[in-house]
Amino acid sequence: MITSRDPVGDWTWGIDPPADAGAVPPSRAAEIAFQVREILARYELAVPTGKVDFQVRATSDGRDTPVDAEGIAWEEAPLAPGTALSRIAARADELQEWFMVFLGLQCPGIWVESGVKHRAEKLFSIYVYVLSGGSVVVTLSTYSDAWLTLDTREREQTDIHAANAPRLAAALADISALMGGPPDPGDQNRHAAPTETGFEDQRDEGTAFVDSWGTFEILARNGRMYPAASSAEDEYEVFTEHPVRYLAVRRGERVLGYLWVSVAGDAVGYEPRTAAGDEAFEAGARWVALLGAAHREGLTAIAAFERLLGLPPEEERGTFAGRTPEEAPSLDALQDLSGRY
Incomplete structure (x- = not known):
């Protein structure tokens, strides 16, 4: 499963x-991120494109940020002259005084199942902190359970682990060689327990939570799409114990998510395909807004679903892959599909 x-x-x-050591330029953060990403790329754990946030703080409390850029495209040669990142890094190097540089890089990457390669738009994130005195901290985070012996819904996945965990272990070893020492693994969390070479074998130790993905991720995904001010009285039910009918929502060749309706009751909604990244949630917020408007008009869930099926195509919210809904035995099964592939 992929977490958002x-x-x-x-x-x-x-x-x-x-x-x-002499003075360290702020652009050092970009150089280190590039080196770490190149290591991930050796094992297809990072593939072309990505998004970068780059910030320079002039004071320890972060109130003065003379350079603050978000969502910069990670271009084919991101540090070459003329690229967006190189221009911002060069501007940072011109600063007379600074306290800390932060760089965050979202990396699309590949995980493998049954010999098939699947792409996730945020398989890893790289975070680099550089202090003006020269200290450097690098953190690598993963949002996939492909490296675990049990997935985050507690299902054994020996073959998936065998296809992916060695690539992660090799990348961690290479990054450690670059950084001059082994990593400090993060603490055990709701999903898994990291080690210097990957993750603990959960078949021996057990998991911290039962179905950690289903327990926490579904609520987190809904929180990114539904307005903070909305209440149960303003929206349709978003959970059902009945089978659901659904249609995939696409943008180009990429599936962004699934618009669904319960075969009984008054539940209807949108499940983002987590591996599609931010685009899935941006489109989802538009579908949720349309459902909210239908609810305020008094339409039943089925009527709202049918209305949305009849809307003309729109690039921002995506288009339907076909016109005939498919059926899933449960909403949980559809959520499982949307979170895995």
């Missing part, structure tokens, strides 16, 4: 500067 917000695990490396 909380990592399945993370690893951190720290480097203290030599006593005779």
Whole structure:
């Protein structure tokens, strides 16, 4: 399964500067991120494209941020002259005084099941912190359970683990060689327990939570799409124990999610395909808004679903892959599909 917000695990490396080290330019953060990402790319754990946040703080409390850029495209040669990241890094290097640089890079990557490669838009994130004194901290976070012996719904996945865990272990070893020492694995979390080489075998130790993905991720995904001010009285039911009919929502060749309706009751909604990344949630918020408007008009869930099926195509919210709904035995089964592939 792919998580949208909380990592399945993370690893951190720290480097203290030599006593005779000179001044460190803010662009050092971008250079380190590039090196770490290149290691991930060796194992297809990072593939082309990605998004970068780059911030320079002039004071320890972070109130003064002379450079603050979000969502910069990670281009084919991101540090080459003329790229968006190189221009921002160069502007940061011109600062007379600064306290800390933060760089966050979202990495699409590949995980493998039954010999088939699947792409997730946020398989890993790289976070680099550089202090003006030269200290460096690098954190690598993963949002996939492909490295675990049990997935985050407590199902054994020996073959998936065998196809993916060695790639992660190799990447961690290479990053450790780059950084000059092993990582500090993050603490055991609701999903898994990281180690220096990957994750503990949960078949021996058991899991911290029963169905951690279903318990926490579904609520987190809904929280990204439904307005904070909405209440149960303003919306349709978003859970059902009945089978559901659904249609995939696409943008180009990429499935963003699934619009669904219960075969009985008054439940209807949208399940984002987590592996599609932010686009899935941006489209989902538009579908949720349309459902909210239908609810305020007094339409039943089935009527609202049928209305949305008849809307003209729109790029921002995606288009339907076909016109005949498929049926899933339960909403849980559809959520499982939307969270895995």
